[in-house]
Amino acid sequence: xxxxVLQIEDLRVRIPVPGGRWVGAVDGxxxxxxxxxIVGLVGESGCGKSTLGGAVMGLLPGGSExxxxxxxxxxxxxxxxxxxxxxxxxxxxxxxxQDPASxxxxxxxxxxxxxxxxxNHRDVSRRAARERAVELLGIVGIPDPRARYADPPHRFSxxxxxxxxxAAALANDPAVLIADEPTTALDVTIQAQILHLLRDLTVRSGxxxxxxxxxxxxxxxxxxxxxxxxxxxxxxxxTVRDLFARPLHPYTRALLDSQPAAxxxxxxxxxxxxRVPDLTEPPAGCRFASRCAHVHDRCATAPPVIGMPxxxxxxxxxxxxxxxxxx
Amino acid sequence: MSPRLxxxxxxxxxxxxxxxxxxxxxxxxxxxxxxxxxxxxxxxRATPANVAQVRAQLHLDDPLWTQYRDWITGVxxxxxxxxxxSKAPLGELLAQRIPVTLELTLxxxxxxxxxxxxxxxxxxxxxxWARRLTEGFVVxxxxxxxxxxxxxxxxxxxxxxxxLPPSGFISFAEDPGGNLHYMIxxxxxxxxxxxxxxxxxxxxxxxxxxxxxxxxxLRAKGTRxxxxxxxxxxxxxxxxxxxxxxxxxxxxxxxxxxxETLFALPGVGRLIVTGINQRNYPVVQAxxxxxxxxxxxxxxxxxxxxxxxxxxxxxxxxx
Numbered sequence: 304x305x306x307x308v309l310q311i312e313d314l315r316v317r318i319p320v321p322g323g324r325w326v327g328a329v330d331g332x333x334x335x336x337x338x339x340x341i342v343g344l345v346g347e348s349g350c351g352k353s354t355l356g357g358a359v360m361g362l363l364p365g366g367s368e369x370x371x372x373x374x375x376x377x378x379x380x381x382x383x384x385x386x387x388x389x390x391x392x393x394x395x396x397x398x399x400x401q402d403p404a405s406x407x408x409x410x411x412x413x414x415x416x417x418x419x420x421x422x423n424h425r426d427v428s429r430r431a432a433r434e435r436a437v438e439l440l441g442i443v444g445i446p447d448p449r450a451r452y453a454d455p456p457h458r459f460s461x462x463x464x465x466x467x468x469x470a471a472a473l474a475n476d477p478a479v480l481i482a483d484e485p486t487t488a489l490d491v492t493i494q495a496q497i498l499h500l501l502r503d504l505t506v507r508s509g510x511x512x513x514x515x516x517x518x519x520x521x522x523x524x525x526x527x528x529x530x531x532x533x534x535x536x537x538x539x540x541x542t543v544r545d546l547f548a549r550p551l552h553p554y555t556r557a558l559l560d561s562q563p564a565a566x567x568x569x570x571x572x573x574x575x576x577x578r579v580p581d582l583t584e585p586p587a588g589c590r591f592a593s594r595c596a597h598v599h600d601r602c603a604t605a606p607p608v609i610g611m612p613x614x615x616x617x618x619x620x621x622x623x624x625x626x627x628x629x630x
Numbered sequence: 631m632s633p634r635l636x637x638x639x640x641x642x643x644x645x646x647x648x649x650x651x652x653x654x655x656x657x658x659x660x661x662x663x664x665x666x667x668x669x670x671x672x673x674x675r676a677t678p679a680n681v682a683q684v685r686a687q688l689h690l691d692d693p694l695w696t697q698y699r700d701w702i703t704g705v706x707x708x709x710x711x712x713x714x715x716s717k718a719p720l721g722e723l724l725a726q727r728i729p730v731t732l733e734l735t736l737x738x739x740x741x742x743x744x745x746x747x748x749x750x751x752x753x754x755x756x757x758x759w760a761r762r763l764t765e766g767f768v769v770x771x772x773x774x775x776x777x778x779x780x781x782x783x784x785x786x787x788x789x790x791x792x793x794l795p796p797s798g799f800i801s802f803a804e805d806p807g808g809n810l811h812y813m814i815x816x817x818x819x820x821x822x823x824x825x826x827x828x829x830x831x832x833x834x835x836x837x838x839x840x841x842x843x844x845x846x847x848l849r850a851k852g853t854r855x856x857x858x859x860x861x862x863x864x865x866x867x868x869x870x871x872x873x874x875x876x877x878x879x880x881x882x883x884x885x886x887x888x889x890e891t892l893f894a895l896p897g898v899g900r901l902i903v904t905g906i907n908q909r910n911y912p913v914v915q916a917x918x919x920x921x922x923x924x925x926x927x928x929x930x931x932x933x934x935x936x937x938x939x940x941x942x943x944x945x946x947x948x949x
Binding site (some may be wrong): 390394405455468471 | 842844846850851852854942945
């Protein structure tokens with residue numbers, strides 16, 4: 304997609320593990336996020352979705368190897384110096400992470416932590432940053448923000464803390480927001496509020512959001528498009544409507560089938576048999592082959608990424624006949 | 631009332647029973663030491679009649695409870711009693727001695743903190759060399775006893791180099807420069823071990839904090855690494871460091887007794903040592919009372935400081 308605020312091209316990340324081996328946590332991911340668009344990135348734990356977020360933020364564990372391109376407004380972030388990257392983090396790309404209870408510094412007031420996000424990037428007076436922080440706390444729905452400014456994080460509930468994190472993340476009107484499981488640690492009722500808050504604020508400001516989650520329900524609620532990740536690779540992507548109505552990849556289908564839904568009240572939920580492959584030694588062909596119900600001889604070689612007429616993409620031999628290969 | 635003020639008041643109220651129990655211990659402990667003050671005073675030729683007379687004069691035959699009551703009533707009125715031997719009022723003696731010990735311990739602690747905290751931070755976030763060098767320093771500082779280190783420093787700086795006086799004291803009021811000149815070696819002797827403990831605690835505490843998720847989140851906000859380490863991480867790591875500093879003050883006061891004797895400094899420590907040798911009960915009681923009260927005050931300050939650094943501590947127990 305052109306005009307994307309965030310474009311990830313053939314991104315590969317290898318992380319060293321004890322014993323001198325490497326985990327290929329992200330393996331050839333291509334993904335784009337447009338302005339004001341919310342793209343869901345779904346997958347099981349350990350599929351590399353958070354590593355992808357870390358690679359975009361430039362916050363991977365030491366020793367990791369990254370290749371491919373991460374373009375922010377068509378500027379490649381790879382190869383920036385630490386200080387150049389620091390200037391971008393929190394300004395052009397922001398992060399909302401999983402557990403609000405542990406993402407805030409317990410010894411600083413919530414207001415100071417929002418004001419800090421501003422002063423990290425803008426040369427404004429303390430007073431101006433403070434005023435703006437109070438305003439932001441109000442925007443994210445903290446009641447009586449001026450009075451609560453000086454309160455430390457432990458006097459807030461989980462949902463309120465996540466609102467503070469969102470206020471700090473959106474303080475500098477970032478072009479891209481990485482939301483890494485932003486509602487996992489919250490109650491279900493609070494989840495919906497936080498998701499709608501995120502959606503309202505980012506659509507209004509034109510911020511592109513990469514929403515990392517394992518919860519297809521979250522994707523269905525707020526995302527425009529969705530990419531499904533399996534064992535370090537994106538196996539399918541498309542609009543939320545298409546993907547939910549007509550999943551193409553066997554993994555996506557299996558994932559959708561294993562969601563608890565209102566219409567199956569009784570009986571066991573279907574599960575996907577087998578286990579995720581060991582990413583220190585990934586299988587040569589399709590990584591889902593060992594668990595796939597439609598496995599075939601061709602699956603021993605890596606499947607092509609196939610573009611569908613509706614704009615979606617799927618990496619599976621099953622759909623090769625439908626249309627020609629994109630690459 | 632703000633939670634912080636309430637926390638300070640509650641902590642303050644807790645020191646009263648501690649002070650009381652401490653005074654009882656001090657009173658009893660010197661009386662448990664074998665030896666009789668009157669016999670020490672009068673020498674071996676004293677007749678039993680003499681001894682009995684002096685004992686009565688000094689109220690040593692009164693029941694312990696009465697002796698304690700008389701002593702503590704005096705202390706509460708600012709009367710520390712008289713030296714058994716010289717009959718000098720102890721209030722004046724303490725007024726001369728306390729500043730020396732305070733200067734010695736505070737300067738040592740200041741030096742130890744000024745050196746120990748930055749070194750500990752570097753050991754936690756710095757490279758391999760920073761880590762190795764500080765580990766070496768910690769092992770050295772903790773293992774070397776203060777009396778030995780003091781003697782070695784004197785041998786080198788006073789003996790070989792002749793830069794500094796080996797012992798003696800000039801009061802700060804008389805000659806500030808000369809005072810500091812005499813203080814360098816004693817302060818250094820005490821500070822090395824303190825600094826080592828502070829380095830070790832700072833390093834451990836900082837390592838724990840730097841691994842916490844909010845550090846990653848601070849980086850994600852684009853916070854400068856310097857600010858992450860010194861403003862955020864150090865503040866989160868500060869409670870154990872402050873606690874160790876508080877506890878080490880007690881060790882320092884104990885060390886002051888050795889170092890004052892070694893360097894012939896006229897402080898409370900040396901007063902206590904002389905008092906113990908003479909079984910001079912009022913002197914030992916007054917000296918220990920001062921030292922222990924000082925330590926209790928330091929603990930109080932430590933707790934309040936920790937409460938201010940970490941808002942969770944002062945909020946605890948209020949709801």
